[in-house]
Amino acid sequence: MLLAVDIGNTTVALAGLRGDVPAFVIRLPSDCGRDAAAWTNTLRQRLEGEGVDPREADGAVLSSVVPALTRPVTAALASLTGRTPLVVGRTTPTGLDLGGYDAFHLGMDRVVDCVAALARYGGPVAVFDMGTATTLSAADKNGVFLGGMILPGLALSLEALSAKAAQLPPITLTPPEGLMGTDTVSCMKHGALYGAAGAIEGIVRRLERTYGPLTVVLTGGNSTLVRPLLEISTAWEPNLTFLGLAEIWRRNQC
CATH class of the missing domain: 3.30.420.40 (ATPase, nucleotide binding domain)
Structure with a gap:
């Protein structure tokens, strides 16, 4: 299972993907007041509720449009999975050619x-x-x-x-x-x-x-x-x- 996280302005959405099929989707408020420890505890509880052991995940990948949340959620995923999450950024190879776009x-x-x-x-x-x-x-x-x-x-x-x-x-x-x-x-x-x-x-x-x-x-x-x-x-x-x-x-x- 791959853990995929989409951090948006309103919600932080976490999906557990088996191939391209979400086994579950968890949505949480985009709360910038939570630190990495709080995100770790919250995500652990929600994953346990889905019967998921994050240590057994194949990995984690994250994209974010809220910079203040990127670091604590990334740290939480790393702590839970024992793996360094892939954070999609401007230098990440995506296969999409940005051409002349700024x-x-x-x-x-x-x-x-x-x-x-x-x-x-x-x-x-x-x-x-x-x-x-x-x-x-x-x-x-x-x-x-x-x-x-x-x-x-x-x-x-x-x-x-x-x-x-x-x-x-x-x-x-x-x-x-x-x-x-x-x-x-x-x-x-x-x-x-x-x-x-x-x-x-x-x-x-x-x-x-x-x-x-x-x-x-x-x-x-x-x-x-x-x-x-x-x-x-x-x-x-x-x-x-x-x-x-x-x-x-x-x-x-x-």
Whole structure:
């Protein structure tokens, strides 16, 4: 079993992979107040709850977009497994050619997503990862990273509306009923979800005018709400980041 960790702005997700199949996924809040010892204890307890002895893992691989969490979680994985985890960074051989992209501030989650999508579907691909932010990452048929976009995530957009507009309340997203809202809450929900779907459709149309037909892959927690509203063909891979981490780990084994 391979332990794969995706550190995001909202959650730290740990998967136990047998091949490319997650045996389990553990999600914890991205708490920067925990030190390495606290992460070690928490992860040990959660792994024990899954019946997993981390000392028997084949290894561990990690990607992070929260620098403050990278070191303590990496130290926790090393302590639990007795192995040095592979931390995916700018110098890690991933198989993805970054071309002329300025990679200094490139989130490794976007690289990992593209590696997984290319391995699964070939190129060209466009990956929409709908988490705290909605990121677009695209690669061509030769595995060259083309770039992408970063949009406010659904929750962030709604939080901004509620914070800045006195008569707009905080809401919880659920699947929309019909096309139009009939009260303030449903109007906000429909606007957020159909707005996100319309943005993806419009971006894909423009991408295909420039790069030709491509495979569109959706991932991230909010993709489950938006994908049914899309009028374009997409692949849905809820475990895309874990698949990419496993692919990169395999490529870096001696």
